[in-house]
Amino acid sequence: MSSRDRGAHVAELPDGEAGSAGPPVAWAKLAEHAPDGMAVIDPDGLFVQLNAAGAALCARPAEDLVGTPAPFELGRRFPADTLGLLDDGAAEQVCVWAPAAGQRREFAYRTRPLPGDPSTAVVAFRDVTAERQRQRRVAAIARSSVKLASEGSITATLDALAGEVLQADALAGVQIMTLDESGQALQIMGSAGFRRWPDFFHRLMECRERGAVLTMMDAFEQGQPVVVPDRWASIRHDPSWEPLHEYLGELKWDWFASVPLIIRGRSAGILNAFFAPGQVVGRPTMEFLLAMAEQAAVAVDYASLLQNERELARREERQRLARDLHDSIVQQVFSIGMQAKSMGVLGARGDSVPAERVRRIAEEVGVLSKTVLADLRAMVHELRPATSAQLGLEEAVRALVESTRNRTGLRFGVTAGAGLDRVPPEMAEDVYRIVAEAIHNVVKHAEAKGVTICLRVREHVLAVTVADDGRGVRGDSAEGQDPASGYGLVSMRERAERWGGTVRVRPLPAGGTSVRAVIPLPALVPHAALSRPERLAGPTEEPTP
Numbered sequence: 001m002s003s004r005d006r007g008a009h010v011a012e013l014p015d016g017e018a019g020s021a022g023p024p025v026a027w028a029k030l031a032e033h034a035p036d037g038m039a040v041i042d043p044d045g046l047f048v049q050l051n052a053a054g055a056a057l058c059a060r061p062a063e064d065l066v067g068t069p070a071p072f073e074l075g076r077r078f079p080a081d082t083l084g085l086l087d088d089g090a091a092e093q094v095c096v097w098a099p100a101a102g103q104r105r106e107f108a109y110r111t112r113p114l115p116g117d118p119s120t121a122v123v124a125f126r127d128v129t130a131e132r133q134r135q136r137r138v139a140a141i142a143r144s145s146v147k148l149a150s151e152g153s154i155t156a157t158l159d160a161l162a163g164e165v166l167q168a169d170a171l172a173g174v175q176i177m178t179l180d181e182s183g184q185a186l187q188i189m190g191s192a193g194f195r196r197w198p199d200f201f202h203r204l205m206e207c208r209e210r211g212a213v214l215t216m217m218d219a220f221e222q223g224q225p226v227v228v229p230d231r232w233a234s235i236r237h238d239p240s241w242e243p244l245h246e247y248l249g250e251l252k253w254d255w256f257a258s259v260p261l262i263i264r265g266r267s268a269g270i271l272n273a274f275f276a277p278g279q280v281v282g283r284p285t286m287e288f289l290l291a292m293a294e295q296a297a298v299a300v301d302y303a304s305l306l307q308n309e310r311e312l313a314r315r316e317e318r319q320r321l322a323r324d325l326h327d328s329i330v331q332q333v334f335s336i337g338m339q340a341k342s343m344g345v346l347g348a349r350g351d352s353v354p355a356e357r358v359r360r361i362a363e364e365v366g367v368l369s370k371t372v373l374a375d376l377r378a379m380v381h382e383l384r385p386a387t388s389a390q391l392g393l394e395e396a397v398r399a400l401v402e403s404t405r406n407r408t409g410l411r412f413g414v415t416a417g418a419g420l421d422r423v424p425p426e427m428a429e430d431v432y433r434i435v436a437e438a439i440h441n442v443v444k445h446a447e448a449k450g451v452t453i454c455l456r457v458r459e460h461v462l463a464v465t466v467a468d469d470g471r472g473v474r475g476d477s478a479e480g481q482d483p484a485s486g487y488g489l490v491s492m493r494e495r496a497e498r499w500g501g502t503v504r505v506r507p508l509p510a511g512g513t514s515v516r517a518v519i520p521l522p523a524l525v526p527h528a529a530l531s532r533p534e535r536l537a538g539p540t541e542e543p544t545p
Contacts, residue, residue, distance in 0.1 A: 036126045037107075041070050043119045057107065057127050059099035071095040072109055072123050094128065103278050104170065105129050130284075136168040137288045154303035155498045158190025158296060165273065165292050166192040169285065172253035172276045176296050177216075178261065178269035186269075187522045188500050190296070193251055193274070196500060198520045202460035203243040210240035219258035220267045225290065227281045231256035232274075257281050259289045261297040268300055332372045339365045393420050393428040394455060397435055401453065408443055411450040419457030422521060430495040431464055431517065434503065437492050438466035438515040446470025446513060460521045462501075467514040472507040492517070 037054030039047055047065045055062040072095055097105045109125035162174040173193030177186050188200065197203070208214060219226040228234075232253050235241045241248070253274040261269035271293040275281060339361050346357070394416040401412045423431065435453065442448050448470030456463050489505055492515070496503045501519030508514050 034124070036124050039070065039072075039123045039125070040114065041072060041074060041111075041121045041123055045069055045072075045074060048120070054125065057105070057125065058097060059103075059105075070123070071097045071107065072111065072121075072125070074111060074121050094132070101278070106132050133169065134284070137284075137291075154299060155189055155500070157299045157303075159192065160190075161292060161296050161299065162190040162192035165271070165289070169273075169279075169288065170276060171273055171279070172251040173274040175272040176261075176269065177272070178300050179267075187520070189269070189300075194247070195250070196502070197247055198461050198501065198518050199459065200244075200247065200500075201520055201522070203247065205460065206243045207241050210242070212238065212240040215256070216258040216270050216272055219260050220270050223260050223262060223267050225257060225259045225286055227286070228256045229280075230254060252277060255279060255281055257286070257289060259286075259293040261293050261300060263297050263301045268297060271296055329372055332368050336365055336368045336372070339368070393423050393431060396428075396432050397453060397455065400432075400436055400439065404439055404443065410443070410448065413450070413452040415452070415454045415456075417456040420455060420462075422457060423462060424522065427462075427499055427519065427521075430498060431462065431519065434492045434495055434515075434517050435464060435466055441515075442466070442468045442470060442513075446472075448512065457521070462517075462519045462521055464517045464519075465514060467508060467512060469510075469512040472511055473505060473513050 032051050034051060034053060037057040038051045039054045040049040042048050046067055047070050050058070050062045050065055052062075055065065058065055073093060092108050092110050094106055094108050097107055099105065105127055106129045107125040108128045109123050111121045111123050114120040114122050158176045158178075162176050165171065165174045171193065174191065175188055175194065176190035178189045179186060186201070204214070215226050215228050215231075232248065235248060236245065251274055254277045255275040257273045257275070259271045259273070260267045261271060271289065273289055343358070343361055397416075398414055401414055404410060405412055439451065442451055446468045448468035451466065451468045453467075454463075454465045489503065493503045496517050496519055499519045501517060503515065503517045505513065505515050
């Protein structure tokens with residue numbers, strides 16, 4: 001007998017009778033007045049009967065649910081002599097129910113065997129969707145607070161925050177964008193749900209040039225959240241967004257919300273949320289996004305303060321090294337000069353100069369020279385000047401190449417394309433360090449004779465390649481391996497990821513190794529040009545899922 005037949009058969013039983021085919025009608029009368037949902041589930045996990053509250057929670061008529069799979073887990077079998085329907089001894093579990101496409105509900109439920117039929121279960125359940133969503137949001141805020149102190153880089157921190165937002169509300173995607181120090185460029189510093197596209201901003205600017213409306217800029221400029229219902233539907237049919245159709249179409253989303261990151265009363269970035277189909281942005285959701293945007297703003301502000309502290313530490317270190325130069329090397333060079341002057345005085349007398357005296361002076365000059373050289377080498381290793389900020393990226397790399405060539409005898413070839421002046425100073429410093437680390441690896445490990453370096457800017461992407469003709473590495477870091485585990489790859493990768501870029505280390509077919517970094521350049525943000533009128537939806541009350 002099917003579950004639908006069993007349900008019909010149950011309804012025909014006289015009051016108080018309990019046939020093996022289904023529950024007693026007395027249960028049905030009792031369940032009809034229960035405040036929570038109640039259902040009878042057969043051994044195959046199919047609905048046999050539901051009360052009115054249960055059908056309402058499932059958002060479907062009871063007659064449509066009978067004979068269909070129930071969401072409840074009935075893994076364990078009950079002893080045949082268990083009595084009673086439900087009591088506090090049953091452990092409460094949680095399951096997910098999708099009454100329709102794009103809808104999602106969470107039920108907390110308890111199960112008990114049906115009297116007279118231990119293979120059939122009675123389930124009492126209630127809707128805990130809003131309660132559990134609040135719990136996830138609170139937990140996400142708490143975890144994000146911990147991550148502010150535990151994550152290493154600002155990119156890792158904002159990636160973690162984006163992941164918390166994504167998971168707490170089961171969103172389709174999250175982006176966190178920040179402005180650079182000049183206040184004229186945006187960059188993605190954290191994301192979840194999306195795969196990284198190095199040319200994202202190039203495509204975004206292309207959309208703007210085609211006439212696309214960037215509603216996120218309203219949130220940024222006005223310092224207020226912006227909510228746009230059915231955003232993907234409008235973008236999908238708008239030809240001006242064609243350059244990003246593939247990127248945005250990888251997610252299943254509908255509504256869009258953008259929340260500004262406010263630091264000391266000014267917008268410093270935005271948090272973009274892409275909502276799954278069926279999700280509607282209500283007041284509790286906006287309160288959660290505002291809280292997470294505040295956490296992101298704290299992270300950005302903390303990173304800025306930390307950078308300022310580092311700059312101060314660098315200045316203090318340079319001052320210390322300047323004092324050390326004066327107190328040791330300058331004094332030693334002065335002594336060398338005095339010894340040379342003594343030799344000049346002796347030679348000017350015209351008399352024969354005692355060989356012992358000449359030998360002694362020469363030995364002192366030799367010792368002083370070795371000491372000066374040792375001190376200079378030690379200071380060069382200690383001092384890490386921001387040469388890229390002082391000279392520009394190209395000149396800094398060429399200076400590094402010249403120094404390395406003189407020291408090691410390696411052959412170098414440097415190619416630098418146009419547009420390097422567009423690289424911001426902080427990014428240039430990280431790129432310079434990537435190149436320096438790659439060259440250091442060549443000198444230390446590659447046994448190479450020549451190195452080629454290429455710096456190019458193509459549209460909105462900076463590509464840097466350092467290739468050598470040495471012994472090469474095994475594998476490819478882009479395939480999940482780490483061929484340069486001892487070569488500083490982690491440091492190079494972290495510097496690139498700070499700007500949303502990637503680093504790939506791979507062997508060359510003809511021998512040698514290639515280190516390639518691809519980093520998206522910040523897109524210029526002409527505020528007035530990006531803002532265009534569009535009907536916006538304000539926050540509403542949270543809908544029933």
